[in-house]
Amino acid sequence: MRAAVSDCGIIAAPAADPAPTVTEASVAPPSSLWADLRAALRGSNADYTRIPLERAVLLLAVPMMLELVLESTFAVVDIFFVAQLGASAVATVGLTETYLFLLYSIAMGLAMAVTAIVARRIGARRGDDAALSAVQAIVLAVGVSVPFAVAGIAWAQDLLRLMGGDDWVVSQGYRYLQWMLGGNVVIMLLFVINAIFRGAGDAAAAMRVLWVANALNIVLDPILIFGLGPIPALGVEGAAIATVIGRGAGVAMQLWILLRGSEHLRLVRAGLRWHGATMGQIVRTSLGGIGQMIVAMTAWIFLMRILASVSTEAVAGATIAMRVMMFTLMPAWGMSNAAATLVGQNLGAGEPARAEAAVWRIGWMNMAFTLTVSVVFFVWHDAVIGLFTDDAGVVAIGGEWLRILSYSYFVYGWWMVAVQAFNGAGDTMTPTWINLVFFWLIQIPLAWTLALQLGWAHAGVFWGVFVSETAVGVFTLWLFSRGRWKSVQV
Numbered sequence: 148m149r150a151a152v153s154d155c156g157i158i159a160a161p162a163a164d165p166a167p168t169v170t171e172a173s174v175a176p177p178s179s180l181w182a183d184l185r186a187a188l189r190g191s192n193a194d195y196t197r198i199p200l201e202r203a204v205l206l207l208a209v210p211m212m213l214e215l216v217l218e219s220t221f222a223v224v225d226i227f228f229v230a231q232l233g234a235s236a237v238a239t240v241g242l243t244e245t246y247l248f249l250l251y252s253i254a255m256g257l258a259m260a261v262t263a264i265v266a267r268r269i270g271a272r273r274g275d276d277a278a279l280s281a282v283q284a285i286v287l288a289v290g291v292s293v294p295f296a297v298a299g300i301a302w303a304q305d306l307l308r309l310m311g312g313d314d315w316v317v318s319q320g321y322r323y324l325q326w327m328l329g330g331n332v333v334i335m336l337l338f339v340i341n342a343i344f345r346g347a348g349d350a351a352a353a354m355r356v357l358w359v360a361n362a363l364n365i366v367l368d369p370i371l372i373f374g375l376g377p378i379p380a381l382g383v384e385g386a387a388i389a390t391v392i393g394r395g396a397g398v399a400m401q402l403w404i405l406l407r408g409s410e411h412l413r414l415v416r417a418g419l420r421w422h423g424a425t426m427g428q429i430v431r432t433s434l435g436g437i438g439q440m441i442v443a444m445t446a447w448i449f450l451m452r453i454l455a456s457v458s459t460e461a462v463a464g465a466t467i468a469m470r471v472m473m474f475t476l477m478p479a480w481g482m483s484n485a486a487a488t489l490v491g492q493n494l495g496a497g498e499p500a501r502a503e504a505a506v507w508r509i510g511w512m513n514m515a516f517t518l519t520v521s522v523v524f525f526v527w528h529d530a531v532i533g534l535f536t537d538d539a540g541v542v543a544i545g546g547e548w549l550r551i552l553s554y555s556y557f558v559y560g561w562w563m564v565a566v567q568a569f570n571g572a573g574d575t576m577t578p579t580w581i582n583l584v585f586f587w588l589i590q591i592p593l594a595w596t597l598a599l600q601l602g603w604a605h606a607g608v609f610w611g612v613f614v615s616e617t618a619v620g621v622f623t624l625w626l627f628s629r630g631r632w633k634s635v636q637v
Contacts, residue, residue: 270495299328360397
């Protein structure tokens with residue numbers, strides 16, 4: 148297959164070539180499940196707008212699920228080691244993550260826009276434009292990371308004090324925040340470049356990157372936290388250093404893959420230049436994605452601030468429960484990301500009905516998975532939290548949140564797929580307005596009232612989250628079913 152070379156020095160691999168005709172696709176021999184699984188893990192240059200929908204879902208969802216499972220595995224392993232340092236160390240991680248959530252919101256918002264734009268270009272057989280968008284996204288990600296790095300290095304203690312951290316957190320835990328925010332460029336690039344891979348259909352490349360990054364994190368965590376031989380015990384600071392090193396290695400691998408060429412995209416150094424029109428398009432499309440994530444993440448910041456007013460144990464219990472929740476949701480997010488890619492590419496190819504069919508199919512799969520997890524949370528909530536700490540107070544609080552979550556966890560499966568369908572279509576503003584109403588106008592006031600005004604303490608926060616997020620899931624699915632997302636242009 149030929150590679151198309153654009154005037155900016157960017158090479159777009161097979162996606163830029165003319166797609167196989169329907170006749171060609173129809174005479175291709177059927178593939179076996181085992182062959183499809185190998186292709187999903189190895190990487191495939193399949194045309195996801197033409198191959199059977201079941202195979203398209205499998206080729207995209209399997210590597211995306213495995214990619215995020217390992218990401219969540221790192222989060223759980225990380226908190227497992229940090230929890231051995233005590234509740235204040237766990238609280239340091241939790242309070243730092245409230246600021247990282249702001250960073251994540253921007254990174255994920257950019258990622259949503261990049262996935263939608265790249266997927267549309269690939270689906271429309273415009274691989275050179277997809278690659279050009281990828282370059283601008285990388286430049287934008289680096290620029291956005293700078294103010295976060297400056298703030299994290301210069302005002303670490305003030306930021307922790309602002310969030311209500313206790314004396315140990317402020318005096319000892321600030322180095323964790325300095326490393327995490329100071330080195331945030333690796334987080335930003337990891338999100339954005341993997342979004343480029345996913346939008347192009349190179350899900351296996353994104354998977355392999357996170358395998359390397361998080362495996363290195365997991366190996367370095369106990370060594371740097373507790374020390375080994377000549378390496379001193381760095382405590383909670385060591386967890387941050389391990390994260391920066393691991394994710395930095397992942398970014399290096401991403402850039403190497405792009406320059407070498409993945410299944411659908413390849414960038415060359417000559418193409419790493421500013422292109423104002425494309426940059427502006429990415430910024431405009433990403434505003435809705437950034438907005439929806441900022442609304443959701445700042446809502447979590449307010450919830451953590453409310454919990455900090457209750458006790459350090461409440462923050463620690465909620466932090467562990469949140470890590471467990473994210474661990475169990477990562478496979479579902481992987482399937483949802485597959486929906487975003489399929490929606491974007493099929494809309495680009497002029498196949499809206501196929502795009503919608505992919506969403507419903509993945510939605511039922513997600514619901515079955517999250518329903519299974521909810522049973523585990525309901526039956527073994529305390530035992531799950533007890534895997535990470537033996538502090539009875541922390542176990543009770545974290546276990547209570549898992550139990551409350553179990554009552555409507557299956558709704559999350561549908562909510563994630565519906566949201567990613569909007570984002571994959573390039574309609575990032577609709578989820579933003581939904582989040583604004585349900586998280587800021589309902590969740591925060593309800594949690595504050597229940598926890599502090601009615602005296603429910605941490606349970607008030609958990610029930611506030613239950614009510615608001617169950618409602619937002621049902622409403623988002625209903626809005627998706629109306630179908631207006633099919634007409635969005637990016």
